[in-house]
Amino acid sequence: MTTTQDRYLQVQNINKIFTRDNVSNQVLADVNLNVKRGEYISIIGHSGCGKSTLLNIVAGLTTATDGYVILDGKEVNAPGPDRSMVFQNHSLLPWLTVYENVALAVNKVCKHKNRKERHEWILHNLNLVGMSHAIERRPGEISGGMKQRVGIARALAMEPKLLLLDEPFGALDALTRAHLQDEVMRIQADLNNTVLMITHDVDEAVLLSDKIVMMTNGPKATIGEILDIDLPRPRSRIELANDEKYNHYRGEVLRFLYEKHSKVKPITSSKKTEQTTEEKTAEAS
DSSP states (O other): OOOTGGGSEEEEEEEEEEEETTEEEEEEEEEEEEEOTTOEEEEEOSTTSSHHHHHHHHHTSSOOSEEEEEETTEEOOSOOTTEEEEOSSOOOOTTSOHHHHHHHHHHHHOTTSOHHHHHHHHHHHHHHTTOGGGTTOOGGGSOHHHHHHHHHHHHHHTOOSEEEEESTTTTSOHHHHHHHHHHHHHHHHHHOOEEEEEESOHHHHHHHOSEEEEEOOSSSOOEEEEEEOOOOSSOOHHHHTTOHHHHHHHHHHHHHHHHSOSOOOOOOSTTOOOOOOOOHHHHHO
8 A cells, every 4th residue: 555655755747848949859758756755766777868857857957848746745846945956066166165065055944043053053964974174175175075075965954855866976986986875875874864866877776775766768768667675774885795685686777777778668566667768968967
């Protein structure tokens, strides 16, 4: 029996058509996805398969041609503080310090807090990502991984119902990426927040996720499969390296990406539904 808890985030019958010079291109077609409160969901697929367009619709940055998105019982029609996004590019303002970049979000969203409470909340979130030691530095004075930590702190400081991650580790070196993945797992375990993440990294998807949404290629791409990841938490990448279930899940994702990436018919079971694609230009944004 499906409950409200099972449908904390509802993406229902989403279609998206881009039109330019009287030429229409349908990039998302009948997208359906239910996410439980506290779930970590990864969306994976080849470039141009509509991942970023879907995430932007959930964020309220792009409007769907048809269908709707509901978060915690309220329809999404525009950007809002209940959804915060971390991009591959950290998007920090270079003339502001680490503290000031987070303060921008806190002062905008947390108007119910007084000045002292806002200050303590900013420090709390920077401490959460291990950046309290660098509050007076500017983005040009810290590493790429540290910039992403600040971006994550800024997103978390908004106390969002849904955290949206658009390939947040894609531009980082392997060691920094691994360290930040571990940090995100720790934070998600502590806060039990709901996360929707785009990734091209199979190992990252299996390591972090409760479910992996696998999208087929376009045009009119669809959700080909939704894979449940039944691995106990907390997860250790070292321990999972030779874990039979981990490698099975990894193989299933690779199989889909390399063997079943063309458009498939919609699957109506509780674990497999239909979804779609997007323009490559939108994917790159």
